[in-house]
Amino acid sequence: MSVKTVSPIDGQIVVERPYVENDQAFACIDKAGAVQAVWADVPVKDRVTLLGRAVDHMVAHTDDLAREITLQMGRPISQTPGEIAGMATRARYMLSIAEEALADLPRQAPEGQHHFIRRAPLGVVLVISPWNYPYLTAVNVIIPALAAGNAVVLKPSAQTPLIGERFAEAFEAAGLPAGLFQCLHLSRETTTAVVRETNIHHVAFTGSVAGGKEMETAAAGRFLSMGLELGGKDAAYVRADADIQAAAEGLVDGAMFNSGQSCCGIERIYVAAHRYQEFVEACAAIVKGYRLGNPMDLATTLGPVVNVAAASHIRSEIAKAIAAGATPLVDEAAFGMAKAGTPYVAPQILVDVDHSMSIMTEETFGPVVGIMPVESDEVAIGLMNDSPYGLTASIWSRDEAASLKIADKLEVGTVFMNRCDALEPALAWVGVKDTGKGCTLSRYGYDAMTRPKSFNFKYS
Numbered sequence: 001m002s003v004k005t006v007s008p009i010d011g012q013i014v015v016e017r018p019y020v021e022n023d024q025a026f027a028c029i030d031k032a033g034a035v036q037a038v039w040a041d042v043p044v045k046d047r048v049t050l051l052g053r054a055v056d057h058m059v060a061h062t063d064d065l066a067r068e069i070t071l072q073m074g075r076p077i078s079q080t081p082g083e084i085a086g087m088a089t090r091a092r093y094m095l096s097i098a099e100e101a102l103a104d105l106p107r108q109a110p111e112g113q114h115h116f117i118r119r120a121p122l123g124v125v126l127v128i129s130p131w132n133y134p135y136l137t138a139v140n141v142i143i144p145a146l147a148a149g150n151a152v153v154l155k156p157s158a159q160t161p162l163i164g165e166r167f168a169e170a171f172e173a174a175g176l177p178a179g180l181f182q183c184l185h186l187s188r189e190t191t192t193a194v195v196r197e198t199n200i201h202h203v204a205f206t207g208s209v210a211g212g213k214e215m216e217t218a219a220a221g222r223f224l225s226m227g228l229e230l231g232g233k234d235a236a237y238v239r240a241d242a243d244i245q246a247a248a249e250g251l252v253d254g255a256m257f258n259s260g261q262s263c264c265g266i267e268r269i270y271v272a273a274h275r276y277q278e279f280v281e282a283c284a285a286i287v288k289g290y291r292l293g294n295p296m297d298l299a300t301t302l303g304p305v306v307n308v309a310a311a312s313h314i315r316s317e318i319a320k321a322i323a324a325g326a327t328p329l330v331d332e333a334a335f336g337m338a339k340a341g342t343p344y345v346a347p348q349i350l351v352d353v354d355h356s357m358s359i360m361t362e363e364t365f366g367p368v369v370g371i372m373p374v375e376s377d378e379v380a381i382g383l384m385n386d387s388p389y390g391l392t393a394s395i396w397s398r399d400e401a402a403s404l405k406i407a408d409k410l411e412v413g414t415v416f417m418n419r420c421d422a423l424e425p426a427l428a429w430v431g432v433k434d435t436g437k438g439c440t441l442s443r444y445g446y447d448a449m450t451r452p453k454s455f456n457f458k459y460s
Contacts, residue, residue, distance in 0.1 A: 002017060002019055003015070003017045003019060003158045003185045004016050004158075005158060005160070007071050007072065007074070008306055009071065009074055009296065009304065017161055018185070019190065020186055020190065021190065025193075025194055025198070028153065029124060030198075031182075032152075032182055033124050033151065034179070035180045036121070036151035038177065039146075039149060039150075044098055045099060047149070048098050050176055051146055051147055051176075052092070052174075053174035054174035055091045057169075058087070058088070058166065061166070062081050062084045062085070063081070065084050065163075066080035066083070066084055068162045068163075069163075070295050070296060072134075072160045072161075073131050073132065073306055074295050074303040074305070076297075076301060076302070076303045077295055078298050086135075087135040090143070094425060094446075095143065098446070101119075101446040102119045102446060102450070105118075112459045113457060113459065114459070115454075118453045118454075118455060119447075119450035119451075119452065121148050121149035121150045121450055122202045123150060124151045124153060124199060125152050125200070125204065126200045127145070127152060129154065129155070129156050129163070129206055130207055131157035132262060133258070133263075134156065134157060134160040135163055138154060138156070138163060140429065141204040141227070141449070144440075144445050144449050145449045147446075148449040149450075150202075151180050152182075153194075154181070154182070154184070155184055156185070158185075164185075167181065167183060168181060168182070195218040195219050195224075196219070201224060201225070202225045202448075202449070203224055204438070205226070205227070205228050206228075207230065208231060209230045209434050211230070226437070227438025228437050228438060229429075229431060229436050229438075231388075231389050231435060232264060232363060232389045233362065234268075234389075234391055234394070235268045235270065235383070236251050236266050236270070237269075237270045237374075237394070237396065238251075238271040238279055239272055239377070239396060239397040239403075240275055241397055242396040242418075243396070244278050244279050244282055246396075246418070247396040247418075248286060249282075250396070250418070250420060251394070251396070252287055252369075253421075254421040255269075255368075255369040256290065256347050256367045256369075259302060259303055259305045260305075260365060261305060261306065261310075261365050261366070264423075265421055266369060266394065267363070267368075267369060268360050268369065269370070269371045270372050270380045271373055272373075273373040273375055279371070280329070280351055280371055283329075287329075287348075288330060288334065292338060292347070302367060304343035305366055306343065308342065310365065311345045313364075314365070314366030315340065317362075317364050317368070318348055318359065318368055320357070320358060320359070321350055321353060322350075324356065326359065327350065328349070329351060330347060332348070334346070345366055345367055346367070348367065348369075349368070349369055349370075350368065350371070351370075353370035353371070355386055361386070377405075381409050385409075385410065387433075388434040389435045390411045390412040390435050391412060391431045392414040392415070392416060392420070393410045393414075393416070395407060395417050397417065400417065403417045423441065426441075427441065428440075428444045428445070429442075
């Protein structure tokens, strides 16, 4: 059995790797645990230096890594170098705060006693990464986990298996101990067995809600810590006082970038009623300027979705919405490569939509967005919260005080104002409801990669 990565560009197999079987995977994890015990004694400052070298190595190979992303999952080659730059920014920020975030926390103690809390590494961290932003999602855990003194085993998506190999090459070039980081190409069954049976201490999973439930089921009774980033149906609200053109440009990009295949991409928009028509017209004009095509062409601004099955799902959701009364604003025929049976999907804006339609309530993960008018902030808040998911929300307004009042009532992990789909590594990245649990990035990301260990010393 093997991993076979089929490129959405032309249906060709671009990567093939044998699966690592159970016994070999278990042995690799045992080795990681042994090496981790030594790595934990390396001073944080020295760990940071080595990890910084690995980041530099990857940045030096940006062109190769970017091209591989495009070939594996179809994002335009004009955009994939940005993922490597973003990965480096996140990694370097997390390394820059490592010593402070991992420092001992002194506590007040009676005379003759010494009390403090130390951040102890968890042990072996299993990272199960997705294909849509393969470096950006994986780095959120890999770098802080290693900086905190853990070992890391990465199971990359079968759609983007090369990213794990590139991380491994970078860590080897930087001089990390052999076996501390390992990339394992695992089947679904072996992944489940690893979670259920091996000596791992934390699971970081990014994927579907169903996949997250499988991870929790596999780990039942083991008391593992777990971080889950699952589904999303992120919403935006354009208030009456918003800069309409800026909102249209930002939200169309937030909905269409990466062909809509972003966990925090915009999938539904609510607009103050008397600005609705103006906003909708601005969005439609922008979308009609996209160029759908081969992502290896620098002129392409919208590539294929990841595979034919995903494309079929997106088309089905659009068709269901139209059958229920939605109106499409974009002529699919204007995008010549958008054909049934291919992963090339035309961008689409739907109006005359409501929450009886799955296009407004269930994750679509494609280049389509529904837009509804609303009569007040309160109505917008209710609709934005009417979702089983809660990753991000976006408010567009000139009034920061009003936006803050709205933001406090939104059931999400991150609220944006006058922007969307933009992570800042100094801020915690979290989700609520079915979007999952746990935290990455910021100093709180280090809390997820360590456990507090208290020291209560009394002098003799």
